[in-house]
Amino acid sequence: MGNLSVPLTLDERIAIARRFAADLLPALADGRLRPLIDRVFPLDQALEAQAYMVSNAQVGKIVLTV
Numbered sequence: 001m002g003n004l005s006v007p008l009t010l011d012e013r014i015a016i017a018r019r020f021a022a023d024l025l026p027a028l029a030d031g032r033l034r035p036l037i038d039r040v041f042p043l044d045q046a047l048e049a050q051a052y053m054v055s056n057a058q059v060g061k062i063v064l065t066v
Helices: 008-023 025-029 043-055
Strands: 037-042 061-063
Touching: 008 025, 037 043, 043 061
Parallel strands: 037 061
Antiparallel strands: none
16 A cells, blocks of 8 residues: 555555455445444534534544434
């Protein structure tokens, strides 16, 4: 994988996507791997959710529900 200060080439991006599809998608699909949800906000609290995200206090994903 490329250095973070240098943009990835198209071939590197394709290789990463293929590894993700081969290694992680099956585990996501069958439940062995699940995202960590930190907090769930209703859509009408999107500004609060953004403030929480900017605070860097979360450990996991911040979800907006519709």
